[in-house]
Amino acid sequence: MAYSSNVTRASVRRLAVPSVAGESWRDSGPPLIAFVAVAFTLAQLALVRPGMGLGWDETVYVSQVSGHAPAAYFSAPRARGVSLLVAPIASWSSSTALLRVWLAVLSGAALYFALRVWRGLFPGRVLALGGAFFASLWVTVFYGPQAMPNYWVAIGALAATGCFLRAQADSTDRAALWGLAANAALMAWMRPTDAVWTTLPLLALLVLVRRWRRLLLLLALLGGLAAGALEWIVEAYVAYGGLAQRLSDGSRAQGGLGWHLAVLDQMRSLGGRALCRPCTGAMPHPLVTAWWFVLPLLAALAAVVAVGRTGRTSRTLVPLACAATAAIPYLFLIGYAAPRFLLPAYALLAIPVADALRHLVTAPDGSRRPIVSVLVALGIVVHLGVQLTVLHGMVERTTAAHRTWSRIAVDLHRLGLRSPCLLTGQEAIPIAFYTGCSSAATSGNNTNSTAAEIADTARRVPTAHLGTTTGRPPSYTRGWTAYTVEGVRVLVSPKAGEREEHGVASVTGGGGRG
Template identity: 65%
Template sequence: MAQGTKPMFVGAGRHHEVFVSGRHWRTRGDALLTAVAAAFTLLQLLLVRPSMGLGWDEVVYVSQVGTEAPAAFFSAPRARGVPLLVWPIASWSDSTVLLRVFLAVLSGLALYLALRVWRRLFPARVLAGAGALFTTLWITLFYGPQAMPNLWVAFGALICVGCFVRARRDRFDHRALWGVLAGALLMAWMRPTDAVWVTMPLLGLAVAARHWRLGSALATGLFAGGVQWVIEAYIGYGGLRERLNEASRIQGDLGWNLAVDDQLRSLVGSTLCRPCDIATPHVTVFAWWLVVPLLAAYGLRVAVRAGRTARSLIPLACATTAAFPYLFLIGYAAPRFLLPAYALLAVPVADALFHVVTTPNGRWRPAVAAVVGLVLTGHLVVQYSVLDRTVDRITAARDAWARTATELHRLGVRPPCLLTGHEAIPVAYYAGCASGATNGHNANTTRADILRTTRRVPVGVLTRPGHEPPHHARDWELHRLDGLDVRIAPTPLAGGTA
């Protein structure tokens, strides 16, 4: 052993007990986590096409800082974390490919950092396994390169919870305190309400155990990440309560709603199940969803028997509160809502799997390992199949928006311009126009304002084929474009005034 290098103990519970040099242990562990993070980035670039256009929600976020089109309406539930996340690219480039590559690399780096904070709590192979389990879900891969908040809440949750457990075990671990603050800040920056749900057990534990420094770090992170959202609530909505009420209304009035079955059905590749009236998918699609809680419970049992209960119980508790509103309080489903819960569950689940395939002295059980490996291989095949179909379907839909925008340009609807009606927000972004709505969740204008705008710039109304347009647009020129009826206002007179 090299002089000055302290021996480090690798393993806990039933993991193989072996002493190696601290430097070798750290290098090997870092290599494992780096490999998982690099594979995550590579799989995103290979399986989720960087050329895939921006989705509806992405358009809203990117347009706040981008140059492609005027900023779309920013509704009450949304937070400014994603616009700031994409600002380094979107503020000067309209390249979707460049933005997706940037986000894929950034999410790979975030995964590495999120797993690394757990290094003092679990062996590196468990953490690498947790990362592999989480990142091979079709949901994680699909949203890795997208400008959406949920995966970043998941990374923040891993960082915050892992550092919380570390700081609770070692009051001299000052880096862990900063990690708690940073993780909470990231979550609140992306989705303040999700951050509160994730950290409920942590706040309760900090108060109950009188860990005031730990509680202060957590509260400071939540405040720093959410203060802008709160200030915006008072400026634009009349107060925090009013913004929360408006957010609840947009999300279908939060209350007791059993959405477990909706979330299960959405696993087939439905990115938004509202209303969730699709058929229940084949059992191979959702079997993992039923197995994960059982493995998590087994992982907790292992931790209790090994005398390290908190390391598994705390992330399980946070995963439960993170999932609760999306399983029981909301009337629709989207698989991405549960990404923070999946990320937190991955660590105890990976720990449980390693205990299943190894003996108490750390030796492999060949037969059991072979069965588990076969099951995981089948799981990966199913995940890839769902991802492939989802990417194909979503890409086709976004290509249709781009084609509609091209046709609008051909018809004379060019920036500056205004589009209203069905799917106006994404189509307007692709066309470089502003978007508007007189009713619904994204209402931001009036009929009188729209009519005044027709005197200055091209204005179009989009409707589903066969649906009646607004009364003021019934006499406008009708064009049928790629699944949409488009009515264009008469060309404004040169030098016309509002």
């Protein structure tokens, strides 16, 4: 198999993506793209509330670099990209509001640069519309300012695909090569397995299609993926028993990867469920899921339109193919759902879908154009209304849950649980972060201890077990004092009692013996 670091002029002419209105991606970004990025940042700050506490997964990532609490158990599927992303703030400040502002600004800037990569591949208005579509989804606004990896995989996928197309069109574009490597590294840095799934079409084109073979481009893509995943791979051998074992543990943590039809689960999660596991209950209102049915239709229209246009085929079909492979594991290979899993697919679909909408409202059929334009405008208005409604409900529920964790932490402090301390039981990981304690589990995906080790620790530092009022407590809590805090049954070790403040019974609602 032969590779060439350069392509012939004929090949360049065949693959070249003509510049739109003479614009180059190196020029300053168009005002419309900048406006979308700024609006996205402001929407996060206004609608998601910087003061919203950290979620379960966020506490895991933030605790790795925070001085507020000990590092939580880092399970096999996780990667440390998010922890490094939040380190500039979390390493010295425990302010959630400040962290949210940092991530909102960072995510807005990242969206701008990811869209800017596509300048010249599509008209500026299409890029702005595509960016607005992606940025208007409730799941994008909700997770943009959160310490979670999925948005950043989406941004890396969007920018990497644009850089790939540029480098294919112009063999002298070294900036595109470096951009491809950097964004492939970003994806792998955040979620290595997602990075592989998303870039499969790019790798297939570079290896299997003769006229797409470019050695430098292949090296840039593979090098970027390897650089981003290097720490994860090294950690696999240091802490997880090897790469194969880490992949196996990661599969088990997700219920076992294999054939699972999760399409309906994803639809149920669109109504505002952070994690749908198990995913039961009624489907959301049809208005909530309508855009999900329209999206593949517009993607198909974009493909049909692209095939009929010179120079448009690859720049439309390539991101569509990457969107499909990015979605495959979360639609067909895991037995549960979370809306954030599909963010990379939505980002890659955004620009082709925007181009399809543009085609609908600018088609030469003058008699139908006004009707189509009105229908598209009406659909956009309804879409925005639905997204805002779901987002509002999601923020309200999430904020209430996080405030409950915060109140439990306050009461645990009054019960004598202050660092150094240990929490076990249900929701021990997030509540431990709020309290400033370590967490431990003897079963489940976050197993990191044994009953004997917990009992030994309880003799040295304040320890508490969080459970239900009807559940059977573990054996190591025998003789511990029982309290009820925010509906949670808290069993506190004698060591914690040494720190207990006077009058705590009136705060916790009384106590008893476990």
